Amino acid sequence: xxxxxxxxxxxxxxxxxxxxxxxxxxxxxxxxxxxxxxxxxxxxxxxxxxxxxxxxxxxxxxxxxxxxxxxxxxxxxxxxxxxxxxxxxxxxxxxxxxxxxxxxxxxxxxxxxxx
Amino acid sequence: xxxxxxxxxxxxxxxxxxxxxxxxxxxxxxxxxxxxxxxxxxxxxxxxxxxxxxxxxxxxxxxxxxxxxxxxxxxxxxxxxxxxxxxxxxxxxxxxxxxxxxxxxxxxxxxxxxxxxxxxxxxxxxxxxxxxxxxxxxxxxxxxxxxxxxxxxxxxxxxxxxxxxxxxxxxxxxxxxxxxxxxxxxxxxxxxxxxxxxxxxxxxxxxxxxxxxxxxxxxxxxxxxxxxxxxx
Numbered sequence: 001x002x003x004x005x006x007x008x009x010x011x012x013x014x015x016x017x018x019x020x021x022x023x024x025x026x027x028x029x030x031x032x033x034x035x036x037x038x039x040x041x042x043x044x045x046x047x048x049x050x051x052x053x054x055x056x057x058x059x060x061x062x063x064x065x066x067x068x069x070x071x072x073x074x075x076x077x078x079x080x081x082x083x084x085x086x087x088x089x090x091x092x093x094x095x096x097x098x099x100x101x102x103x104x105x106x107x108x109x110x111x112x113x114x115x
Numbered sequence: 116x117x118x119x120x121x122x123x124x125x126x127x128x129x130x131x132x133x134x135x136x137x138x139x140x141x142x143x144x145x146x147x148x149x150x151x152x153x154x155x156x157x158x159x160x161x162x163x164x165x166x167x168x169x170x171x172x173x174x175x176x177x178x179x180x181x182x183x184x185x186x187x188x189x190x191x192x193x194x195x196x197x198x199x200x201x202x203x204x205x206x207x208x209x210x211x212x213x214x215x216x217x218x219x220x221x222x223x224x225x226x227x228x229x230x231x232x233x234x235x236x237x238x239x240x241x242x243x244x245x246x247x248x249x250x251x252x253x254x255x256x257x258x259x260x261x262x263x264x265x266x267x268x269x270x271x272x273x274x275x276x277x278x279x280x281x282x283x284x285x286x287x288x289x290x291x292x293x294x295x296x297x298x299x300x301x302x303x304x305x306x307x308x309x310x311x312x313x314x315x316x317x318x319x320x321x322x323x324x325x326x327x328x329x330x331x332x333x334x335x336x337x338x339x340x341x342x343x344x345x346x347x
Contacts, residue, residue: 012188025337027252029187030330036191041198054189057182061304062151063133064183065247067176069155069269071262073162074169078236079263085230086267090243093223094271095282097244097301101215101324102288105296109207 004053007045011036119165122175129179132157146276149305151247152269187248194326201323208296208323215300215324216331217339219244224343237345239263242332243271246303249329253336268303275302276309292320299324 015031018024024031039045072079079086118124136150136157162172201208220241227237238259242250247268254264279298288294291314298306299321307325311318 008185008188011191012184015188025256027184027187027249027256027333029184029252030249030333032184032188033191033194034330036188037195037198040191040195047192047195050189050192054192057186057189058193061186061246061248064179064186065251065265066129066133066151066154066158067173067180068183068251068261069151069265070158070162070172070176071169071260072155072266073159075260075263078233078260082232082236085227085232086236086240086263088230089223089227089232089240090267090271091274092226093219094244094274094301096222097215097219098275098279098282098297099286099288100218101211101300102283102286102290102293102297104214105207105211105293106288106290108210109204109290109293112206 001053004050007039007050008032008036008053008057011039116165120167120171122178125167125172125175126178128161129154129158129176132161146305146309147273149269149273152266152273155266183248183251187252190246190326190329193322197319197323197326200319201327204292208327211293211296212300212324212327212331215297216244216328216335219301219328220332220336220339221343224340224345228343228345234345235259236263238340240267241336241340241345243267244301244303245329245332246325249333253333257337257340269305272302272305275306279306279309280313291317295320296324299326300328303329 011032012029014035015028018031019026019028036045036050040047133150133154136153139153140148140150162169223240223243224237227240235258238257239254242253242264245268247265250264250268251261254261275298279302280294283294283297288297295310295317298310298317303325307318307321310321
């Protein structure tokens with residue numbers, strides 16, 4: 001467990017450092033995630049070294065954003081005032097993403113299959 | 116009643132409510148009773164009734180919130196396990212993700228702007244298609260309202276899970292791979308679990324869409340918003 005934590009927090013820490021040094025506009029956690037993937041791919045980190053903790057964290061992902069979600073209570077007035085734009089924009093955009101992603105995949109795959 | 120503000124007690128309440136909410140969804144089998152939304156609603160109700168200010172809850176909540184970043188790093192493991200699959204269809208997958216990501220951000224920003232939403236709200240909506248931890252990180256970095264993002268993201272997931280396959284049928288997206296990818300791209304983990312119910316294959320591609328769109332959105336959003344006239 002200690003090794004698992006060291007690896008995960010090592011990747012996260014490296015991400016934080018990179019953001020600190022370069023000012024890049026990317027969440028440190030995403031950099032850490034890509035770094036972890038890279039280390040696994042290179043074989044520098046073995047899958048069983050991180051599997052237990054990462055499975056646990058991913059399985060309970062939903063729980064970790066409950067507390068920040070509760071902060072919603074601070075913004076009820078903003079949400080009430082802009083309820084219609086929030087809901088409409090979200091619904092329209094979600095339907096668009098579904099269809100357009102599917103179309104693009106079908107189209108590109110059809111093109112490359114014909115060659 | 117001062118004890119109610121005790122941070123360990125508040126953490127206990129959070130765990131207990133989440134456990135109860137998960138049980139509730141399992142028993143009822145209703146997707147709409149999303150445990151995250153139910154727990155957030157119950158906690159807000161609890162805090163309002165007892166008169167505990169959010170700032171007090173936050174002291175306990177921070178300890179749970181803290182694990183969000185390491186959990187995102189942990190997503191590197193499934194990404195690694197999917198690398199082979201991505202390589203097999205690199206171009207179709209990459210292009211559909213890129214287009215899906217751009218359409219997702221641009222459409223929500225433009226519609227919200229057109230309907231008169233404020234900058235703060237627009238920024239919070241921009242990463243709405245991707246998994247909550249990533250979306251919240253993006254919003255936080257750009258000065259939006261992370262909690263609004265969290266709520267919207269969960270709702271988007273439910274939308275996709277309940278209506279996703281119907282929308283795909285109407286939109287004539289027929290290939291199982293494309294359907295799976297779309298579900299993950301548009302409605303992240305909740306959409307993925309709906310796809311997983313169809314079959315493993317749908318689920319695997321949906322989780323690919325979930326991870327890849329998450330990464331792309333995190334990279335693209337901060338640079339795309341200024342182009343759309345939204346100050347970060």
